[in-house]
Every structure is written in structure tokens, then in C-alpha cells.
Amino acid sequence: MQERLLDCLTEINRLRIVKIEKVTRESPSVKTFAFNDEWCSTAEPGQFVMMWIPGVDEVPMSLSTIGQHGLSAVTVAEVGDATQALHQKTSGDLLGIRGPFGTGFSLVKGKTMVVGGGTGLAPLMPLVEALVALDARITCLLGAKTKDELLFLDRIKRTLSKVEGKIVTTTEDGSYGSAGVVTELAEKILAKERFDMIYTCGKEQMMYKVFLLAGRYNTPLQASLERIMRCGIGLCGSCVVGEFMVCKDGPVLSYDELLKISDEFGKLKRDFSGREIPV
Ligand SMILES: Cc1cc2nc3c(=O)[nH]c(=O)nc-3n(C[C@H](O)[C@H](O)[C@H](O)COP(=O)(O)OP(=O)(O)OC[C@H]3O[C@@H](n4cnc5c(N)ncnc54)[C@H](O)[C@@H]3O)c2cc1C
Numbered sequence: 001m002q003e004r005l006l007d008c009l010t011e012i013n014r015l016r017i018v019k020i021e022k023v024t025r026e027s028p029s030v031k032t033f034a035f036n037d038e039w040c041s042t043a044e045p046g047q048f049v050m051m052w053i054p055g056v057d058e059v060p061m062s063l064s065t066i067g068q069h070g071l072s073a074v075t076v077a078e079v080g081d082a083t084q085a086l087h088q089k090t091s092g093d094l095l096g097i098r099g100p101f102g103t104g105f106s107l108v109k110g111k112t113m114v115v116g117g118g119t120g121l122a123p124l125m126p127l128v129e130a131l132v133a134l135d136a137r138i139t140c141l142l143g144a145k146t147k148d149e150l151l152f153l154d155r156i157k158r159t160l161s162k163v164e165g166k167i168v169t170t171t172e173d174g175s176y177g178s179a180g181v182v183t184e185l186a187e188k189i190l191a192k193e194r195f196d197m198i199y200t201c202g203k204e205q206m207m208y209k210v211f212l213l214a215g216r217y218n219t220p221l222q223a224s225l226e227r228i229m230r231c232g233i234g235l236c237g238s239c240v241v242g243e244f245m246v247c248k249d250g251p252v253l254s255y256d257e258l259l260k261i262s263d264e265f266g267k268l269k270r271d272f273s274g275r276e277i278p279v
């Protein structure tokens with residue numbers, strides 16, 4: 001059994017070269033890159049790949065599509081060297097990937113709330129699609145700074161049209177949906193309705209507020225965390241938070257797990273040298 005596990009891990013951890021099949025611009029600073037990879041098409045929602053941009057760097061990216069019509073994808077915000085180099089790539093260019101890695105979201109069939117902002121919506125997309133396949137009742141709260149940065153709206157509308165689902169949007173500048181932040185909406189809804197699970201991914205301060213709400217309204221929670229990742233398989237320690245390696249035990253952690261790291265979650269993370277810095 002252990003041998004089989006090791007074989008699998010070795011295979012998943014092998015760098016594979018994939019061809020970019022399609023590039024889609026999602027917003028002024030975000031693009032989606034679709035590719036064909038057998039391992040990724042069997043990933044769980046919430047898992048991530050280590051993506052090598054040749055000659056630049058290898059960085060963690062959540063899967064925003066999992067094996068739809070043979071393709072999987074990552075949705076990438078342009079923030080620094082690696083992501084800028086990735087944004088220059090077009091169809092036919094080659095990338096390296098390892099993975100999928102980590103513990104993804106566990107699916108709950110009942111009434112669920114999904115709270116996401118910015119590229120945090122990337123891992124939530126395959127989650128929402130998997131929940132729809134389970135016939136879950138889903139309330140999606142989507143937040144962004146401006147209308148331009150609101151990702152995946154059409155895809156979520158299309159997906160939720162198949163079930164009993166609700167989409168509520170907020171933008172900080174009020175250019176689409178209600179003006180404000182997504183956690184204010186979450187609080188209003190949680191004060192009136194009960195949910196079997198809250199799923200969240202986005203800026204850590206936002207997720208921390210959702211964590212506090214989950215505690216106040218006694219609702220189970222799963223949140224997807226970001227920490228510096230190098231190996232992606234629990235060896236280098238760069239992603240450690242308390243007793244957890246976020247690359248292996250996460251990136252999705254439950255309410256009880258987050259409670260164990262509440263002195264760091266929402267407050268501190270580590271930089272590349274291991275020094276603690278504010279999130
Ligand atoms: C599990 C996981 C899933 C992620 N999913 C997505 C996604 O779907 N879409 C997306 O746009 N971004 C995602 N990120 C963040 C993405 O990895 C960083 O934006 C990217 O590494 C930045 O690299 P850079 O060279 O462009 O920028 P840099 O200038 O090198 O870094 C900018 C910031 O990005 C973060 N970062 C840089 N390198 C790493 C690293 N090796 N590991 C973790 N964080 C790093 C740091 O906070 C850093 O300050 C994810 C991160 C993690 C940990």
C-alpha cells in the first residue's frame with residue numbers, strides 16, 4: 001500500500017511539460033491558461049499545481065478548471081516576475097507542471113455558502129461545479145474592488161442556473177452589485193439563514209472575517225490558504241503554519257484546524273527567508 005502511495009507521489013511529483021491550448025483574458029490583470037494533463041483532470045476541487053515558467057520560476061497555482069472537455073486550467077493574476085512571464089505566453093507555448101497537490105475541499109450536499117474574492121475564486125469554480133453535480137443548494141457571494149475585476153460571473157451564472165442557487169455580488173467602488181465588501185453581505189445572510197457549510201478563498205483578511213462569522217453563527221467552514229511554497233509536497237517547510245504544512249495538510253483547512261492556528265491565521269505569514277510578516 002505504502003509502495004503504491006510512493007509510486008503515485010513520485011509520478012505526480014515528476015515535472016511534466018504541457019502545451020498551452022488556450023489563453024482567456026478574464027480581467028485587465030488576470031488570464032486563464034488551459035492545458036491538457038491526465039493527472040490534473042482527476043484532481044479534487046481546491047488542489048493546486050506547481051507551475052514552472054521556463055527560465056523564470058516555479059509557483060503554486062490552484063486549478064480553476066478540472067478536466068472539462070479534456071482541459072484543465074489555472075487563472076493567474078499578474079503580480080511579479082513569474083506571473084508576468086506567464087502572461088506573455090500564448091497558445092502552443094510550453095510550461096512545466098507538478099501535481100496536483102494538497103488537500104482540497106470536501107463536498108457537502110446540503111445548503112452551502114461560497115464566499116470568494118479576486119483570484120480566490122479560481123479554486124472555488126470547480127468546487128461550485130462539483131456541488132452543483134451533487135444538487136447542493138448554493139449561495140455564492142462574489143467580491144471584487146471594481147466591476148472589471150469581478151471574475152467568472154458568466155460561468156457561475158451558467159453553472160447555478162442548473163440548481164437552486166443564488167449569486168450576490170459586491171464591488172468596493174459600487175460599480176457592480178452592491179457597494180461594500182463581501183463579508184458584510186455574508187454577515188447579513190448568516191444572520192437570517194442557516195448553512196451546512198461555508199467555503200471561502202480570497203485575501204486572508206477577508207477569510208479571517210468569514211472565519212469569525214462561522215464561529216459566531218456556529219457554521220462549519222473550509223478555507224483555502226496561501227503560503228510560500230517551494231516543494232509542494234511537505235518536505236521543505238516553507239509553507240508551515242503552526243502544526244500544518246499548508247501544501248500537504250491544506251491548502252484547504254477546516255474551522256477546527258484554523259482555530260489551532262488562530263494566533264497566525266489572518267495576522268502573520270512567512271516571507272522567503274522564513275521571517276514573520278503581516279498578511
Ligand atoms: C496554494 C496556492 C494557490 C495559489 N493559486 C493562485 C491562483 O489560482 N491564481 C493566482 O494568481 N495566484 C495564486 N497563488 C499565488 C501565486 O502563487 C503567486 O501570486 C505567485 O507565486 C507570484 O509569483 P511572482 O513571481 O509573479 O511574484 P513575486 O513578486 O515573486 O511574488 C509576489 C507575491 O506572491 C507570493 N508568492 C511568490 N512566490 C510564491 C510561492 N512560491 N508560493 C506562494 N506564494 C508566492 C508572495 O506573497 C509574494 O509576495 C496561489 C498560491 C498558493 C500558495
Ligand code: FES
Pocket residue numbers: 228229230231232233234235236237238239240245246247248
Ligand atoms: S512547500 Fe515545501 S513543505 Fe510545503
